[in-house]
Amino acid sequence: MLYTFKRTQKLSASVHEVWEFISSPKNLAVITPPSMGFKTLSGDDRQMFSGQIIHYTVTPLFGVSVEWVTEITHLENKEYFVDEQRFGPYKFWHHKHFLKEIPGGVVMEDIIHYKLPFGFIGRIVHPLLVEPKLKAIFDYRKTKLKELFGEIE
Template sequence: MRPKRLEFTSIVPRSLEETWDFFSRPENLEKLTPEDVSFNILSPVQGVKMYEGMIIQYRVSPFPGFSTDWVTEITQIKHHHHFIDDQRVGPFALWHHQHFFQSLGPNRTEMKDILHYAAPLGPLGTLADLIFVNRQVRGIFEAREAAIKRLFPE
């Protein structure tokens, strides 16, 4: 399967510093991920800020009756500007996720995600992407948008 590119933009009604502080802590991922994905962080991340080279292990259930391990590495960080996570082991043939942050004022931050991903299994993965993978990935980001509104009310 050829990699797909998805882009999502969120406005967080908080300062760049507060927004960065929240999103640069891996422990907060569980607060942003929909419950139906059964996303559990297995690595000891409580109270730890991410750093380049950080390996984070998760257990996810992308659909009922199926669970898999997922390992990502934080490959790049530019403080208050961006960070990148890449899948090392997991359900995708490719997962390259860029997170960008830009201040829009004292209490307004734009967060932009650019995701390149590819489903595994060649032509079968292409079919799976058409049937459900793309929709599910988009759904995760839509649920995250709702979580941002809940966690950061205006």
């Protein structure tokens, strides 16, 4: 089963400011909950570009650390970028990040399409573990971005 997760947030900052922050792989650790043990191993030495490979470790569940490799497959400066998992915990991961200028700031939209491994077992654990964890990660991200840029109601 292919799942979809969407989040939208209105930030009180310019497109340029938000883009400069989210297009730096070094800032992934800032907006990831500390409990996830996020650590970049390579690929964070430049601003984001199409074809960039980012390799990191993360501890998503039960204290088990996993390696995750993503590729930035599409990028339009100050508008959007797409990261796709090449190796990692998901069977499929496609994450689109969009920015759009609005009066007083910017709206940021995340759309993730993902598929879990393990067939039937993956479908069982999705509502119990994976979906709540994904929501918690993006709740943390929303809070951190609000602290950094302010939020438009």
